[in-house]
Amino acid sequence: MSGSLNPAALARLLGQWHSGAAPAYRELSDVVRLLILDGRIPLDTALPSERTLSATLGLSRTTVTAAYAALREQGFLSSGQGSRGRTCLPRPSGQAGGLGTASLSGAPGLAVPDGVIDLAYASLPASGEVVHRAFAAALTELPALLPGFGYDALGVPALRDALAARYTAVGVATSPAQILVTSGAQHALNIVLRALAGRQDKVLVEHPTYPNALDAIRARGCRIVPVALPPAPEKRWDMEAVESALAQQRPKLAYVVPDFHNPTGRLMTDTDRRRLVSAAAASGTVLVADETLRELNLDGREAAPLASFSPAVVSIGSLSKSHWAGLRTGWIRASESLIQPFAAARTTMDLGGPVVEQLAAAHLVRSLEEPLPARRAALRKSRDVLLDLLQEHLPLWQPERPDGGLAVWCRLPFPSSTALAVTAPDFGIRLAAGPRFGTGGVFENYLRVPFTLPPDKLETAVLALRSAQDRLDSSPQLRRKLKDSPAVAIA
Template sequence: MTGSLNPTALARLLGSWQSGALPAYRELADVVRLLVMDGRIPLDVALPSERSLAQTLGLSRTTVTAAYASLREQGFLTAGQGSRGRTCIPHRSFPVTMRGLAAPEGLLDLAYASLPAAGEVVHRAFADALTELPALLPGFGYDAVGVSALRQAIADKYTDEGIPTTARQILVTSGAQHALNIVLKTIAGKQDKVLVEHPSYPNALDAIRAAGCRPLPVALPAAGTTPAWDIDSMVAVMNQQRPAMAYLVPDFHNPTGRIMSGLQRRRLARAADSTGTVLVVDETLRGLNLDGVEVPPMAAFSPAVVSIGSLSKSHWAGLRTGWIRADEELINHLVITRTTMDLGGPVVEQLAAARLVSAYSEPLDSRLAELRHNRDALMELLAEHLPDWEVERPQGGLTVWCRLPSPGSTALTVLAPDFGVRLAAGPRFGVGGAFEHYMRVPYTLPPAQLEVAVRALRAAQDKLDASPQLRRSLKAGRQAAVA
């Protein structure tokens, strides 16, 4: 998205941002950074000129100049021409002084829950793909459905899991997010209602809003509660609101790491069939089963289920390869929608992905063992250094969902880069500013780096606890951003 933000609009987003707890330029930069990270100010948008914003906020131009300079230094604002830099997200590590902490140079990024490539396996798959490429070179290279070898490999994978599937039921996409956008554009029109778990995957919530749909959040029960999903409430919402679709992550839910039981899946599938709600199930994390829980895929309980999958979490996000499994008629409609967005994915990546899907479990044994070790290390570190945080033990996936002793998630997110850590605030996972009491912490880093990160969180928490006025200021800025 490109464009510009006028000073009046930015002032409205800032709300009551100035508390006096920090220098004015620092408070201004912190709240603008929060708005960018939280998606309230879009990327690639030009901020108001220093002069116009200073006049609107009643500040000196020097204060605004210093705030913009801080944002540029941290990578949240481009240099631009004059003072009209554009918003951005830093794509590199930059030096940060960690007070009292022994840390490597640069930020530890806990805002993303992703793993490096399963190195040798991915490399070998691409090498093999290049040997198969010549056979496809006489063709045009456009294929909106996907390379046949990959579609068949994905179909075979579902069949092996007890869900008979043909290649005609598979559409290959450029990742799971691309798949969700195709599904939304096909199934849910503007102002249609979409049931979502609460909390949920933030990029999915963004896609639902961008499609002009209205998310209907249904809260997950508190940690430790049985059952782990409130199916009664979900069924009631379906019966009363008749949403066009439901977006769910039943397999090692992001961010909680929970897995939905077979009985819950059966009830939900029956309710969706009776109300005409299309169940769209994100299975991106299904392969990251740390505790060996055996539950059939959601599609086992209804042929109407639409399944989204990807290799991003299990193998490597750089593959940008995902898929949709649905009945053949819907796949045909999805292909038509897809051609309005792009004409197909890159061929070599699909050939490599076909190799990886066919030998799906090859890198997972060692990868799962590493993730179990990381998870256990993170749980121990949080218990030692942040004992007031209530931590939900995940059964799989990549993240731990933590309840904070007070509503300070946004404030911690703003403070954490000063201590060498980048975070995603709890409200990113909700609707309407919810989850200030929560923080998602990935265990994708090795234990030594997790220890540095947790110590940094402890230091940021101590600073926040010592400055209630700072907490109030940041909370006010957050509320204004949500309004």
């Protein structure tokens, strides 16, 4: 279960909720419903009792009772025992059309028809000549390794040396013995989960978060503890909620993306990083920091790596977002005491990564900055173009301007994300619906839109989004077309 919400925390989430435009019970139920749909109140969370919430909000108990009754009638609150129902979503109904509770689950390798613009992936093409040169250099070094067996669960020494030097240079003293090379960041997370978390162990995540991480946590049989991110324009983490969840739930692991968070593009401040590390230490939780987007800093805002605040942090990285996903090279940086268990867990999946790719990756890590200024400049331009296009063609959408990363997280005017994803291929685009980024089908009010395409294709994509939106606006019944929606793989 996701735990309970105390009345003070709910009051803080509600904000200035009572406008007087409708009866108080209706406004209260509407705001709580939107908080559930947005993921700010996790599913299966017990709401405060009627008595305590009425006292905190200064309302009559009759008003709170009526609001809770409305939420139960709408399917957003279970009956529960007494007045402490738990948050939920309405069951899909063939006649109601629902609120898009069907999520588009991951299906790696799903083919995209020719001519369709794929916005389900947030990834870049290879950094051209830089990657080519790295592989050419790797081939010249390969003969020296051919007398060996080619198996190395820890990784090729040259790459581990380069990664250790890179971490040390950015303020996280690291030895090669603290590095385990993996076949990408997803592989790294699976190794960490297999080594440190068992079935039914709790894993805290930001909500929303990276969909493939959610898939890995579920596949391990762990229980997800979602902690909501505040909506824009607050542009921060809700550290009070994080600290409360860590103290109450005491999860085994916490998976976080502090550097240009996927999908919001936010950068966690150093102050919040200190609070996070302190709270995790107090709860006995291992922090797993996904740093795959750290190099895509578009506005020059600085923050120290999470591991610089505590040697207990486990860092995950890869070259997939900064250089090329085709490299399939990632890593884990952790204390030496954890690297050996990680290596042992890794051997249950594979016996080591491809040698040539690791040799090439070592060259790329040693000259990591070479392609990045040009890539960042291109991404800044594409980000600004996308934001301008959205404002022009979809003015009711509310995109959050990201500090970095590869995508814009957009709030939609009504909960139609899955319906848009189902309709979009008719207009030549493929989308990842908002519920893919959360648990239990929430985030129907959101859509992630990557800006990894060149400006001309971005314009084509936004015009297609506008056409899909127009169809939904004119044909609400299309929002019901959910059951047979195709699965979507997301990066």
